[in-house]
Amino acid sequence: MSSLDKIVGKIIGDAKEEAARILNEAKSIAASMEEEAKKKADEVVQAEVSKFRQAKEEEVKRAVMEARIKAKERWLKEREALINQAIDKVKERLARLVGSPDYAKSLEALIEEAAVAIGGGDLLVQLNERDAKLSLDLEGIAKRVKEKTGVDTKIQLSEVKVQCMGGAVVSTRDGSFIYDNTLESRVRRQESALRLTAAKILFA
Amino acid sequence: MVGLVEEIRKVLEAEEEAKKIIESAKKEAEEIKRKAEGLKVDVAKEVEEAKKRVASELEAKMKEEVKAVEEELEAKVSKFKEAASRNMDKAVEELLKLVLPGGA
Numbered sequence: 001m002s003s004l005d006k007i008v009g010k011i012i013g014d015a016k017e018e019a020a021r022i023l024n025e026a027k028s029i030a031a032s033m034e035e036e037a038k039k040k041a042d043e044v045v046q047a048e049v050s051k052f053r054q055a056k057e058e059e060v061k062r063a064v065m066e067a068r069i070k071a072k073e074r075w076l077k078e079r080e081a082l083i084n085q086a087i088d089k090v091k092e093r094l095a096r097l098v099g100s101p102d103y104a105k106s107l108e109a110l111i112e113e114a115a116v117a118i119g120g121g122d123l124l125v126q127l128n129e130r131d132a133k134l135s136l137d138l139e140g141i142a143k144r145v146k147e148k149t150g151v152d153t154k155i156q157l158s159e160v161k162v163q164c165m166g167g168a169v170v171s172t173r174d175g176s177f178i179y180d181n182t183l184e185s186r187v188r189r190q191e192s193a194l195r196l197t198a199a200k201i202l203f204a
Numbered sequence: 205m206v207g208l209v210e211e212i213r214k215v216l217e218a219e220e221e222a223k224k225i226i227e228s229a230k231k232e233a234e235e236i237k238r239k240a241e242g243l244k245v246d247v248a249k250e251v252e253e254a255k256k257r258v259a260s261e262l263e264a265k266m267k268e269e270v271k272a273v274e275e276e277l278e279a280k281v282s283k284f285k286e287a288a289s290r291n292m293d294k295a296v297e298e299l300l301k302l303v304l305p306g307g308a
Contacts, residue, residue, distance in 0.1 A: 004211050004214060004215070007215055007218070008214055008215065008217075008218040011215070011218040011219055011221075011222045012218055012221060012222055012225070014222065015221070015222030015223070015225040015226050016225055018225075018226050018229070019225050019226055019228065019229030020229070022226070022229040022230055022233045023229055023232060023233055023236070025233065026232070026233030026234070026236040026237055027236055029236075029237055029240065030236045030237055030239065030240030031240075033237075033240040033241060033243065034240055034243050037243050037244070037245055038245055040245075041245035041247045041250065044247050044251070045247060045250045045251050045254055048251045048254075048255075049251065049254040049255060049258060052254075052255050052258055052259075053258050053262070056258060056259060056262045057262060059262075059266075060262050060265055060266040060269070063266050063269075063270060064266065064269045064270060064273065067269075067270040067273040067274065068273055071273050071274065071276070071277035074277060074281070075277060075280060075281060078281050078284070078285070079284065082284070082285070082288040085288075085292070086288075086292060086295045086296055086299060087299065089292065089296045090296055090299045090300055090303060093296060093300055094300070094303065094304075097304075106304050106305075109304070109305040110304070110305060112305075113305045183303065183304075186303050186304075187303055190302055190303060193302055194299050194302060194303070197295070197298055197299060197302060198295050198299060201291050201294055201295040201298055202284075202287065202288040202291050202292065202295050203284050203287050203288065203291075204287065204291060
């Protein structure tokens with residue numbers, strides 16, 4: 001190889017080396033730029049997704065909360081249905097009771113309770129058509145009312161009939177005091193206590 | 205003399221060639237940088253895909269939690285229905301005592 005060829009070879013060789021250096025540098029810069037772009041994009045994606053996740057998690061919480069509320073509602077509904085079932089059974093029992101031989105005693109107790117609540121005196125008792133035909137010891141009741149209230153008491157069956165399952169409406173003769181002790185009224189008056197008691201026993 | 209001129213010409217040609225090589229490399233380098241500058245990550249697409257993943261994950265979580273609530277309710281309802289069925293007669297007796305003076 002002549003010295004001229006060596007010089008030419010050196011010139012071309014140096015140029016190729018410089019070209020390679022330029023390209024490597026460019027590739028390195030490009031790689032950094034690419035990395036930076038990806039990093040920035042990733043930050044944007046993360047921020048967007050984080051916001052989205054937060055909103056979506058709120059949705060999940062709401063959905064679960066709604067499910068809990070619905071579950072609670074259904075639970076209460078089922079609970080109410082069972083309590084109503086118990087009260088309906090009580091009404092059925094009462095309906096059977098008014099046809100039983102023991103009922104007269106219960107009716108007398110209902111009349112006595114009403115008469116005592118009024119405070120005794122000259123009292124009228126209203127019954128339904130069926131109960132009016134029962135043989136009741138009204139005098140005995142009057143005696144017991146006097147013992148309890150200290151007031152002379154007279155109890156008389158009224159000609160007026162009440163529409164009810166059973167029980168009695170007791171009033172003073174002048175109508176100034178009335179005590180509705182029909183079975184329906186008793187159930188109605190004690191509904192809260194009945195429901196509470198039913199719940200306590202049923203779900204024990 | 206002719207030989208010397210010829211040698212100088214060859215050196216000049218080599219320098220010219222070297223210049224072209226470097227110029228070409230510079231152009232290519234510029235092209236590489238331009239492409240890198242022009243690189244745009246499709247953020248919208250990535251966000252969309254990530255959202256789909258998150259939505260699917262949370263949807264599954266929600267279904268699981270709602271199912272758990274429903275199962276808990278069913279167990280509770282079944283338990284108190286059983287209790288109510290067991291205690292119904294006793295409850296009716298107690299309620300009758302409240303309705304009737306002295307009980308039924």
